Amino acid sequence: MDALTGLLEGPRARGAFMIRTCFDPPWSVRIEDRAPLTVMLLVRGDAWIVPDRGERLRLRPGDLAIACGPDPYTCADDPGTAPQALILPGGACHHPDGRPLNGVMDLGVRTWGGRPDGETVMLIGTYRMRGEIGGRLLDALPPLLSLTADDRHGPLTPLTPLLTAEIMRDEPGQEVVLDRLLDLLVIAALRAWFARPEAAPPAWYEAQGDPVVGPVLRLLQGDPAHPWTVAALAAKAGVSRAALARRFTERVGEPPMTYLTGWRLALAADRLRATDDTIGAIARHVGYGSAFALSTAFKREYGASPQEWRTRAAQRG
Incomplete structure (x- = not known):
């Protein structure tokens, strides 16, 4: 992907x-x-x-x-x-x-x-x-x-x-x-x-053509629930951890793990709007070990708990 x-x-x-x-x-x-x-x-x-x-x-x-x-x-x-x-x-x-x-x-x-x-x-x-x-x-x-x-x-x-x-x-x-x-x-x-x-396509779009960053983006997008680390991604890309971190940040605008966190939370936000899945099920789907772990990260990013987010989305229609 x-x-x-x-x-x-x-x-x-x-x-x-x-x-x-x-x-x-x-x-x-x-x-x-x-x-x-x-x-x-x-x-x-x-x-x-x-x-x-x-x-x-x-x-x-x-x-x-x-x-x-x-x-x-x-x-x-x-x-x-x-x-x-x-x-x-x-x-x-x-x-x-x-x-x-x-x-x-x-x-x-x-x-x-x-x-x-x-x-x-x-x-x-x-x-x-x-x-x-x-x-x-x-x-x-x-x-x-x-x-x-x-x-x-x-x-x-x-x-x-x-x-x-x-x-x-x-x-x-x-x-x-x-x-x-x-x-x-x-x-x-x-x-x-x-x-x-x-x-003026966003950085992630242009970065997909990079021979190192592109394959890493595909890994993160294709399997966000996997317990990725920079070391594992670097091994897949055939470069050192430092080289991957530097090149990914230059091309995408943020480090690999920061990008992964944002992608996971965006997926969670969409599932909260579009499904009746429990918060625990959504957490597992996007790569968090528990509903509590997802809730903590989600509130830090969006300023509301997953349940509050879902309620507000339903009220907005």
Whole structure:
């Protein structure tokens, strides 16, 4: 497992919100759902994504955008078009004045908007829970990023017609099919994004190509529960302990054991959000000998006990 694979193992959509939107200009939708990650793939027409802060993005057919929440933004045919609908947490849809809109703009299976053959068609996939993606992955991304059709010519092009066809199907197991397609789309998009020079990929991503640090990262990512030591890692890499510690710190920005601790705790945080596993079971899964040992390290890193963290995550939805 390489470093990127370790992080991208996080995306595991479960009942993700998937929809095909169809509009004729002028149109505008305000998004305030606080979702951790939303993918928007423009199939036809033109669209703008206008965040409350930062640069706005223009999308043309074949372009893709990823918005990392919880900050709100607006999707529209033009930045000056006033919102006609407001999307809130839980999929609630309202007029801007607060009147409910749920059901009013439904156009069929996972299709929503003005008319099914609107001038603008966009496919949207939304992860509902942060724990489905992984904190370290979200932290490595800007609030809003985009890929043009040229940027993603290889891995994403085959996915567009497949997702277009599957999103409107109503077959047994269709939710699972769409969840997996969304995961695949996100992983392919992020690989394309990190390959761009302006993406400023995190140190762990660039370090995976190092002949010494890369294999060590794969060991730590692939088996975090193993009782690793610097000596054991150095032996695997074929270098001295001092050489590994120095080179790892230079390339990743922190020593191997510090990186391992952070990775273990990040995995624990995700499992606390996404599962009902006991704290003892999570501790064993990520490499701690007991619930007490995990709780001590977790509170030092996150400022809350694992149970407090889980409770707060549930309250945030």
